[in-house]
Amino acid sequence: MKTESIQQIKAALATIETRDDERIDQWKKDERSGVQQALAQWDRRIQRHEKELALFAEMQEFENKAHAQGHRLIVGIDEVGRGPLAGPVVAAAVILPEGFNLLGVNDSKKLSAKKRDELYNEIQNQAISIGIGMVDHNKIDEINIYQASKLAMGIALEDLCFIPDYLLIDAMKLDVNIPQESIIKGDARSISIASASIVAKVVRDRLMEDYAKMYPGYGFEHNAGYGTKEHLLGIQQQGICAIHRKTFAPIKNLC
Template identity: 50%
Template sequence: MPKPHFRTEKFAFAEGHVIVCGVDEAGRGPWAGPVYAAAAILDPKRIPKGINDSKALTHERREELYPEIIAVADFGIGFASAAEIDEINILQATYLAMNRAVMALQAVPTLALIDGNRAPKLACKTQTLIGGDAISLSIAAASIIAKVTRDRLMTDLDQLFPHYGFAKHKGYGTADHAQALKTHGPCAEHRKSFAPIRALLA
């Protein structure tokens, strides 16, 4: 499998972009919890070894890389709550989280590299990259930050809502999660606009 590289960022620098960030999200698909996004600006001289698409890494490897990345990168984290997802839909909530992540950066980027084929409107120019977390090191770093941050939150929510197994499945639609919903009904963190939850409430 090819590994993410820094060539896209270098092309952007050559075209006159001074500050380039990568943006990615975590948690679009789950039935519960917020959707998270992260933005990362890497220092080309201090890129931690082993950065990859968060989905290609084990939980343990992500947890190892997370402190290494945030020690050397300018990063921002944003999220949209389950209530916001229900209000504006998951795509718009993802864009909102991405906006919040970019706004949380210390530097103001001139270009944001976005994982996927659609980009939110940001205060800077955007460039989409399909499979970007497997191509761009900046996007891959953002994917790790977003995933680790969201996973930790879902583990914390497991303490507040112990019936659902959030620490185990992170809100995704597993058989155990479906059974817990049938037994206990949805909690405040469930996305009531998502079909399985909507069906329960009907």
């Protein structure tokens, strides 16, 4: 029997997604260091995949419970942008299909920008409906950030193509006549809320990149309006711009 080359084994390993492939045991007996290194690399990849599968199953707990109670159009709602010194707060409402399958979905803050963009595209492709709600800096200053976040969520809910019959919301209650569940740290515990978190984050980040062209010097394309060193230096050097939140420190001290 002809011995497989290390490159052939590496190519085969790239296609194997489970541990029950009988070739794995054969290759474990291969004494070539290159084969053992390839197996170790494969094992690390499989471990990551297994963790993703376990997390995905865990994050469907709230959706599965709602489905078991007879609900069909379950929406996850989350917002981003409470903390920045500039720009709007953005909320997303996402209705996922039953049987939704997209590994890697998690709290948007835990993901790289590249991964968020990839997941955003897939969520757009698979979701039954997506609603977006935005509340600008002026309204935030008028009613406070908590109420503005709640308002943005309500707008996102109204923006959906369908009326959902159950709401999963990240740490918030909405004044609507629809059964709902407020989940602390929901963006890390519910697949629907995590999806909403990703959508809202990508939408807001792209908006802040556009604002960076209108209001250069604050680094909005990098910091999305958060109070980074670059942003604070920009305020110090050129003052505030039109989209800054005037009730947020240190800006309110400059007004």
